Amino acid sequence: MVQRRYHHGNLRAALLDQAQRTVRERGVAELSLRELAREVGVSHAAPRRHFPDRQALLDALAEAGFERLGTELRAAVASAGEGFEARLQATAAAYIRFAIGDAELLELMFAGKHRESAGTLVEAADRAFTVLFELIAQGQAEGALEPGDPERVGLVLFATVKGIAALVTGSMVAADQLDWLVPDAIAHFLRGSRMAAVQQN
Amino acid sequence: MVQRRYHHGNLRAALLDQAQRTVRERGVAELSLRELAREVGVSHAAPRRHFPDRQALLDALAEAGFERLGTELRAAVASAGEGFEARLQATAAAYIRFAIGDAELLELMFAGKHRESAGTLVEAADRAFTVLFELIAQGQAEGALEPGDPERVGLVLFATVKGIAALVTGSMVAADQLDWLVPDAIAHFLRGSRMAAVQQN
DNA sequence: ACCTGAACACCGTTCAAGT
DNA sequence: ACCTGAACACCGTTCAAGT
Numbered sequence: 456m457v458q459r460r461y462h463h464g465n466l467r468a469a470l471l472d473q474a475q476r477t478v479r480e481r482g483v484a485e486l487s488l489r490e491l492a493r494e495v496g497v498s499h500a501a502p503r504r505h506f507p508d509r510q511a512l513l514d515a516l517a518e519a520g521f522e523r524l525g526t527e528l529r530a531a532v533a534s535a536g537e538g539f540e541a542r543l544q545a546t547a548a549a550y551i552r553f554a555i556g557d558a559e560l561l562e563l564m565f566a567g568k569h570r571e572s573a574g575t576l577v578e579a580a581d582r583a584f585t586v587l588f589e590l591i592a593q594g595q596a597e598g599a600l601e602p603g604d605p606e607r608v609g610l611v612l613f614a615t616v617k618g619i620a621a622l623v624t625g626s627m628v629a630a631d632q633l634d635w636l637v638p639d640a641i642a643h644f645l646r647g648s649r650m651a652a653v654q655q656n
Numbered sequence: 657m658v659q660r661r662y663h664h665g666n667l668r669a670a671l672l673d674q675a676q677r678t679v680r681e682r683g684v685a686e687l688s689l690r691e692l693a694r695e696v697g698v699s700h701a702a703p704r705r706h707f708p709d710r711q712a713l714l715d716a717l718a719e720a721g722f723e724r725l726g727t728e729l730r731a732a733v734a735s736a737g738e739g740f741e742a743r744l745q746a747t748a749a750a751y752i753r754f755a756i757g758d759a760e761l762l763e764l765m766f767a768g769k770h771r772e773s774a775g776t777l778v779e780a781a782d783r784a785f786t787v788l789f790e791l792i793a794q795g796q797a798e799g800a801l802e803p804g805d806p807e808r809v810g811l812v813l814f815a816t817v818k819g820i821a822a823l824v825t826g827s828m829v830a831a832d833q834l835d836w837l838v839p840d841a842i843a844h845f846l847r848g849s850r851m852a853a854v855q856q857n
Numbered sequence: 858a859c860c861t862g863a864a865c866a867c868c869g870t871t872c873a874a875g876t
Numbered sequence: 877a878c879c880t881g882a883a884c885a886c887c888g889t890t891c892a893a894g895t
Contacts, residue, residue: 466878484685489868498880500871509869562763565826610829611816611841618819619812625766628811640812647848667859690887699861701890710888861894868887875880 467505469495474516475560483559488512517567518579520560524553525583532586539594540645546590547616547637554620555630561620587613600648615640668706670696675717676761684760689713718768719780721761725754726784733787740795741846747791748817748838755821756831762821788814801849816841 473494477486488509489499506512531549535542554561567576591609594600600608619636622628628636674695678687689710690700707713732750736743755762768777792810795801801809820837823829829837 487868488870497878499869500881501879503870504878507870565822565828569825569827610823610837611820611844614819614823614841615812615816616819617822618815618817621766621818621822622811622815624770626770627766636811640815643812643848644844645848647844647846688887689889698859700888701862702860704889705859708889859895861892863891863893865890866888869885871884872882873880874882876878 466495466497466501470502470505470512471515471519474512475519478516478559478563479557483513483563486513513563514567514570514576516560517564518576520557520564521576521579521583524550524564525579525586527553528583528586532590539590539597539599540641542590543594543641544638546587547641548633550616551620551623551633551637554617555623558620558624599645612641612644615644667696667698667702671703671706671713672716672720675713676720679717679760679764680758684714684764687713714764715768715771715777717761718765719777721758721765722777722780722784725751725762725765726780726787728754729784729787733791740791740798740800741842743791744795744842745839747788748842749834751817752821752824752834752838755818756824759821759825800846813842813845816845 470491473491474486477491486509488502488506491512492499492502502512506515527549528546531545532542535545564576564580567573568580587609588605591600591605591612595602595605595608602608616637619628619633619640623630623633671692674692675687678692687710689703689707692713693700693703703713707716728750729747732746733743736746765777765781768774769781788810789806792801792806792813796803796806796809803809817838820829820834820841824831824834
């Protein structure tokens with residue numbers, strides 16, 4: 456046991472790590488700073504050095520969440536070949552995997568974005584979403600999507616994917632239906648886009 | 657002041673009413689049974705007669721939410737003329753209005769659905785969504801939507817609307833963009849459906 | 858039937874004090 | 877620089893007791 460002087464500088468990381476697990480397994484409502492401190496082996500006041508209050512911990516959790524989400528989205532794009540639709544399918548699946556595996560964390564991430572202290576959190580979110588805009592741009596270049604601001608063109612598509620994830624976490628849809636629902640939804644969306652492209656020519 | 661014997665049978669209603677306001681104005685996390693009791697003028701143990709614990713209050717809140725959502729969706733359909741697309745637009749707008757005006761309540765409603773005690777809550781949800789399935793069926797009858805199980809055909813459409821609301825409450829989209837975003841998304845979806853209908857013939 | 862008041866275990870937050 | 881221990885106000889939940 457390396458109990459003595461365990462925390463030389465990783466208390467913050469240990470707290471975040473345990474907090475992330477608790478949020479995933481028992482939800483944000485069950486997350487208690489005192490219990491966290493107990494689990495990690497410090498006094499209940501120690502976390503205060505790293506997180507002034509509970510909200511600061513939640514913000515840090517959200518920020519770490521965006522970092523991880525970005526990483527997973529980039530990995531999905533990278534492992535899906537060159538074509539737009541394949542990449543889009545892989546990215547949507549990765550997003551939904553995250554949204555379902557860490558549903559409450561994702562809520563935290565988006566809830567945090569519209570609060571005052573959001574500065575660094577918004578930046579983390581932007582980094583995570585960059586890969587999506589690049590993907591949209593590729594779709595436009597291939598003629599699969601309407602031209603225009605990628606952020607605007609991708610919005611409805613993103614909303615659809617996000618909504619599907621919400622239906623699963625809200626148990627309106629069983630998780631095993633995702634296999635056809637997501638490809639279906641994306642194919643449906645792209646059909647609508649091709650129609651629009653035709654009409655614009 | 658009719659302070660004496662104020663609560664003859666409306667304590668439950670008074671608690672729910674005040675709770676709904678608090679959730680809307682300050683969020684679920686800020687909702688305290690003791691504060692609620694104080695605001696409504698009873699001792700902190702009185703609510704227990706009506707709601708055994710905090711979760712029971714949240715469930716009741718969710719159930720009342722579904723009742724109200726159903727009412728508003730039906731009103732939207734009724735006030736939108738006879739055509740499918742007009743009714744769909746009106747219904748989507750009503751849903752989004754609810755989702756934005758009572759974002760945390762809506763979370764509560766969907767979160768409650770996948771818990772054990774959900775019995776009566778699921779029924780309330782089903783009643784609220786009935787109007788949506790009827791609307792989908794009308795769309796199919798008019799040839800605007802693919803044939804098939806309305807619950808399945810409407811799923812992606814519902815996900816899109818729900819996702820758009822989530823983008824607004826997550827402040828990824830400004831509320832004033834809804835005016836074009838929602839009609840756009842629906843029109844886009846219907847384009848994709850018409851393509852599919854053509855291909856099936 | 859419905860409500861009160863005291864009690865218990867827990868929490869977030871603060872702060873003087875230790876090393 | 878980082879952590880501890882005591883203290884304060886608050887909370888959810890329980891329960892005997894009142895009317």
